[in-house]
Amino acid sequence: MATGPSSVSATASERVVISVDAMGGDRGPAAVVAGLVDSLAQHDRLDVILHGDEAALRPLLDRHPELAPRITLRHAERVVTMEDKPSQVMRHGQGTSMWSAIDSLREGEAAAAVSCGNTGALMAVSMLRLRKMPGLNRPAIASLFPTPKPGKMNVMLDMGADVKAEPGDLLQFAFMGASYARNGLGLSRPRVGLLNVGTEEHKGRAELQEAHALLGKRAGAGDFDYVGFVEGTDILSDRVDVIVTDGFTGNVALKAIEGTARLVSDLMRQTLTSTLMAKLGALMARGALGRLQRRIDPRRVNGGVFLGLNGTVIKSHGSADSTGIAAAIGLAYQLAQVRFLERLAARVASAEAAGQDGGRVGPANGTGSSPTE
Amino acid sequence: MATGPSSVSATASERVVISVDAMGGDRGPAAVVAGLVDSLAQHDRLDVILHGDEAALRPLLDRHPELAPRITLRHAERVVTMEDKPSQVMRHGQGTSMWSAIDSLREGEAAAAVSCGNTGALMAVSMLRLRKMPGLNRPAIASLFPTPKPGKMNVMLDMGADVKAEPGDLLQFAFMGASYARNGLGLSRPRVGLLNVGTEEHKGRAELQEAHALLGKRAGAGDFDYVGFVEGTDILSDRVDVIVTDGFTGNVALKAIEGTARLVSDLMRQTLTSTLMAKLGALMARGALGRLQRRIDPRRVNGGVFLGLNGTVIKSHGSADSTGIAAAIGLAYQLAQVRFLERLAARVASAEAAGQDGGRVGPANGTGSSPTE
Known part of the structure; x- marks a missing residue:
């Protein structure tokens, strides 16, 4: 997935692939697919890998045959619900659409992921599968x-x-x-x-x-x-x-x-x-x-962005409708396009360098004193 | 100031005296006097002790000669500004209108106090002059x-x-x-x-x-x-x-x-x-x-109420206009009328009694365990 630090934005002809978790939102997969259809119409270079229950998703996708070449359906048996505890999902979440959506980032087949599922579980799975950026x-x-x-x-x-x-x-x-x-x-x-x-x-x-x-x-x-x-x-x-x-x-x-x-x-x-x-x-x-x-x-x-992981993950509101989903996918597309992840990693590294002489955990040494450098 | 715990609300004929700090708000004493005039019109049994610069206040009050019997002007040389530090005001605040307004409570001549001055200073002076309720x-x-x-x-x-x-x-x-x-x-x-x-x-x-x-x-x-x-x-x-x-x-x-x-x-x-x-x-x-x-x-x-002191103090927004001041004075009147302070003190005492077996600072002893009583 990594490219050289000298790369800037994606070139005008390059495809931008976003991984989307179709399940787990309050309004079900129909809202996600509707948002997806809007996003694909807005962004010519956008392709999507859609993760979720094939039986539920296939009929929804079949209504848009013209988009078939741009959507890859990735079947996932299981769904993370809003009630699932993050710790449980970390241990037993393999096979869920959320896990699968994050793994598309891990494997480098997508540049960013979007989910409107359980926030705690999404962060836990993202942490586990993508890991924190070095120095964070x-x-x-x-x-x-x-x-x-x-x-x-x-x-x-x-x-x-x-x-x-x-x-x-x-x-x-x-x-x-x-x-x-x-x-x-x-x-x-x-x-x-x-x-x-x-x-x-x-x-x-x-x-x-x-x-x-x-x-x-x-x-x-x-x-x-x-x-x-x-x-x-x-x-x-x-x-x-x-x-x-x-x-x-x-x-x-x-x-x-x-x-x-x-x-x-x-x-x-x-x-x-x-x-x-x-x-x-x-x-x-x-x-x-x-x-x-x-x-x-x-x-x-809509769209909280997880910062500091080895992958760009966007959490959409659980109650997001098609407008919300489209906004979240649009944000993912924008960030992928400017190669945000590489730029962010460079900044985290520089914060780390900058913070070496006292940025980390330790007793507060008075608040009024001015730094010695 | 204290009456027996059996007392309930003020009787219908009793006067209710509120102490008002005329200075220190962003809009100056004119807004305070205007709010005061509105409050006096709304509440027949309300009387006011007004603390502040006599030279500034006298001309404002002279426009309402009919209210003269209900307003006692208490001259105060100095004003607490929004820039003053609470610790400074605690040490050197005597002679300010804020200090004087709080002292009317301390002396028992008013049942509640209102100020739209510096919040930190008002809390500091209130703490110093009124002291915390026993057990708080x-x-x-x-x-x-x-x-x-x-x-x-x-x-x-x-x-x-x-x-x-x-x-x-x-x-x-x-x-x-x-x-x-x-x-x-x-x-x-x-x-x-x-x-x-x-x-x-x-x-x-x-x-x-x-x-x-x-x-x-x-x-x-x-x-x-x-x-x-x-x-x-x-x-x-x-x-x-x-x-x-x-x-x-x-x-x-x-x-x-x-x-x-x-x-x-x-x-x-x-x-x-x-x-x-x-x-x-x-x-x-x-x-x-x-x-x-x-x-x-x-x-x-409008109106934050200070709870837990031996006196009812109401902090009005610094930028309060006459409507805001009138609302704060109205709240002070309401609380004074129901003898809120005595009722509150009784509740604090009961919280103290209730909390004796573990309500205070100490290591958390697990959250899942059910209490033993």
């Missing part, structure tokens, strides 16, 4: 968030690959998040912030103070600007491009944001059907409201 | 959040009084939050949840596992139902009434929710002025949209 301590899940600027997205990580993170891990998250922002979002010099309860230097836990000092010292090596501490209000703002935090905090913030967006949308819908005048108004503003809906639609920013 | 380890800040049910609010704590919390602290937060939900929101048997990255029993950090076991065992003594782990999406839901978390996570979630509500509102405003049709539609739906706006308006759910 903790992999992370990165997600995208909308901002006030049209088309501009922010990256936050970790979203729950692991519930804790040491200062050295947060430094590696910053390097990986910046690389993802550069290659996935096209930001040449991302601004990176560390999530805290205030922007003042003295605020927050001791490990954040330590990570803050490390980031200030090392940002140059990662080709990003470190903007210091950011707050919860900054996640959806244009103050920053990459928000670094531990998996526990990131997961809570992600779900709080999703819950808020959902509540406001629901209330808006109720409001615009509450009176005849409101209904008429909504009808008139329909076009504009539809554009807004699409812009803040969580399905379109 | 960490005080907490509780805030209110909207839900899909009209008029129904959720309580989350801690919002940042302290950035960490031991399992025993989370248990005390649950008792205090439930008491606040009962007395401030009128929920007779609140449902309490513990914020985590998933609802499954095995998820999350070790201290959460330990707190989970404690809460399951002790909920009965606090007259609440423990619903187990909840996620970020539940904060604004009707699954739960009280969400318990540490101050770091609570602060990040609060600000993420505020940021999301703000982004969606801003985008909605842009959307509804983007085309002529949208403008006309918005005009027609104006009444309904206005009601929605009021419902999710953060100024109306």
